[in-house]
Amino acid sequence: ETLLNLISTQLQDNIADSPLEQLKAASEKIFEDAQGGYALIGLWANGYMFGLRDPHGIRPMVLGKRTESNGKIAHILASESNVLNYLGFEFIRDILPGEMVAIDLEGNVHSTSNSKPKAKAPCMFEWVYFATPESIMEGTPVYGARLNLGKKLGEKINKMIEAKTLDVDVVVPVPESGRIAAIALAEKINRPYRELLIKNRYIQRSFILQDQESRNHAVQMKMMAIASEIKDKRVLIVDDSIVRGTTSRKLVEMLKHAGAKEVTFVSTCPPIKNPCYFGIDFPLQSELIAAKLSEEGIADALGANKVIYQDLEGLKEALNQEGLCTGCITGQYPFDVSRAAVKFEQARTLSQGA
Ligand code: SF4
Numbered sequence: 001e002t003l004l005n006l007i008s009t010q011l012q013d014n015i016a017d018s019p020l021e022q023l024k025a026a027s028e029k030i031f032e033d034a035q036g037g038y039a040l041i042g043l044w045a046n047g048y049m050f051g052l053r054d055p056h057g058i059r060p061m062v063l064g065k066r067t068e069s070n071g072k073i074a075h076i077l078a079s080e081s082n083v084l085n086y087l088g089f090e091f092i093r094d095i096l097p098g099e100m101v102a103i104d105l106e107g108n109v110h111s112t113s114n115s116k117p118k119a120k121a122p123c124m125f126e127w128v129y130f131a132t133p134e135s136i137m138e139g140t141p142v143y144g145a146r147l148n149l150g151k152k153l154g155e156k157i158n159k160m161i162e163a164k165t166l167d168v169d170v171v172v173p174v175p176e177s178g179r180i181a182a183i184a185l186a187e188k189i190n191r192p193y194r195e196l197l198i199k200n201r202y203i204q205r206s207f208i209l210q211d212q213e214s215r216n217h218a219v220q221m222k223m224m225a226i227a228s229e230i231k232d233k234r235v236l237i238v239d240d241s242i243v244r245g246t247t248s249r250k251l252v253e254m255l256k257h258a259g260a261k262e263v264t265f266v267s268t269c270p271p272i273k274n275p276c277y278f279g280i281d282f283p284l285q286s287e288l289i290a291a292k293l294s295e296e297g298i299a300d301a302l303g304a305n306k307v308i309y310q311d312l313e314g315l316k317e318a319l320n321q322e323g324l325c326t327g328c329i330t331g332q333y334p335f336d337v338s339r340a341a342v343k344f345e346q347a348r349t350l351s352q353g354a
Contacts, residue, residue, distance in 0.1 A: 003034060003040045004040065004042055006029075006030055006033070007026050007027070007030055007052075010026035010029050010030065011026050011044065014026055014029070019044070019046040020102060022046075023044065023046075023048060023050055023100070024100065024102075027050075027112065028112075028115060030052060031052070031055050031100075031114040031116075032116070034054075035340075036277070036278050036279065036340070037056070037058030037059045037123065037278030037279045037325075038052070038054045038058075038279060039051070039054070039059040039060060039079050039095075040053075041061075041078075047104055047105045048102045048104055049077065049103045050101065050102040051063075051077035051095060051100070051101050052099075052100045052101075053096065053098065054097065055097055055098035055114045055117070055118040056097055056098075056118050056119065056325070056334045057097030057098075057121065057122050058121055058122060058278050058279075058334065059079065059123065059278070059279065060079055060080065060094065060122065060137050061078070061094070062077070062078055062079075062080070062081050062084065062091060062092075062094055063076070063077055063092045063093055063094075063101060064081075064084035064089035064090055064092055066087070066088055072107060074089075075103045076089045077103075080131055080132060080137075081135045081136050081137070082132045082134045082135045085134065091136070094138055096113065097114075097118065097120050098113055098114030098116075098118060099112070099114070100112050118334070119334060120323035121323045121334035122137065122324060123278065123325050124269075124315060124319060124325060124329075125269070125276075125328070126142075127140065127142050127145040127146070127318075127319050128146075128149070128240050128269045128315075129241060129269070133146065133180060138321060140319060140321065145318055145319050145320075146180035146181045146268070147181070147183070147184040148317070148318035148319070149184075149268040149269075149314070149315070149318045150181030150182060150183065150185035150188065150268065151184045151188050152311075152317060152318050153181065153185050153188075153266055153268060153308070154184065154187070154188020154189050155188065156308065157185070157188075158189055160308075166264065166306065168189060168191050168234050168235075168264065169191065169233040169235070170191065170192050170193075170194050170196070170229070170230075170234075170236070171185055171186035171191050171192065171194070171236045172195070172197060172230075172236065172237045173193075173195060173237075173238050174197060174238065174239040175195065175199040176199065177239070178237075178238040178239040178240055181238055181240070185236075185238055191236070194226075194229055196225060196226040196230055196235075197223045197224070197225055198224045198226065199223055200222045200223065200224070223251065223254060225254045225255060225258040226258070227258035227259055230255055230258040230259055230260050231258065231259030232261050233260055234261055234262040234264070235255050235262065235264070236264045236266055237251060237252070237255065237263060237265055237266065238268065239251075239265070239266070240267070240268050240269060241269035241272060242265070242271070242272070242289060242290065242298065242307070242309075243272055243288065243289075244287050244288065245289035245298065245301060245302055248265055248302050248304075249301065249302045249303060251265075252265060252303045252304045256303065262305045263303075263305055264308060265302055265306070265307045266307075266308045266309075267307070267308070267309045269309075269310055270309050270310050270311060270315055270329045271290035271298075271329065272290055272291075272328050273285070273290045273328070273329065273331065274288070274329070274330075274331045275288075275328065275341070276327065277327075277333070277337050277340040277341065277344050278325070278327075283348075284344075284348050289301060295307050295308075295309065312326065312329060312330070
């Protein structure tokens, strides 16, 4: 909404030779002035649908087309390619970082790029957690990336099994986002895969609920364990990530309560130690469990026997991208975030105090 306001102001202030030139000039100004991660889609009464992707390509955007019954070509802009499949559109391509695409009333696609290109840095968390598995981003299918994450972890865990520092009777995914990686991991370590945590589909994602009490309650309500298959087993539980640790701790508690002999918690994402300033509702650094504790400390806090994280190298190999934002893992963002960090801290603290 803020960006649409900015672009609307720019369109009013910059009079050019044609509406298209006006739109291009306004986009260039947005690319210069608005730092961050965004994928913006708008309609302009002068006869254009337009889309802008931030200069680092942190957030995704795709273009598709469909032939209508009257023979005309309709275009679509969306943040995930699965939307195209559902609506019967054909995928054309990803919008490039720093690209503005404008589609006129005749169905012609016009494109312009930011005159100062930046290093590409799509968000790693799109493949790990945010995106739906049926989407393809930057040429890498989300489903395939999650299988790769599981295989990479399987290689790491096989070494522990060979060294006799770990053994596993059963691999259990945290539904839904841990499932694909857990299948590949179980195949890699040659142990049975079982869906022993059953999800209550009517509860929201817990890490974006506003307060701790709601999150605790949501976790209690959202899963049920199959005790008959868990009792006396060494369980390897696989989730996409560990953010605050609230969900993970409850799940470990649930598995232990169901009679698990050992619980090893596996995260397909490396430790998340830093906030995200790029349009995600993310916790403060002080709330991130990996920012405060070592892996042993995290295992203790979760009540697990062990915690195993994906390595950063494993993540990069699994996602197979030339550039990648890994700011929430490494603290190294695609650009200087010091001002955003102060504002983020103030805004989050205020909203929590409210
Ligand atoms: S900081 Fe993390 S969540 Fe935010 S854009 Fe970068 S990788 Fe994605």
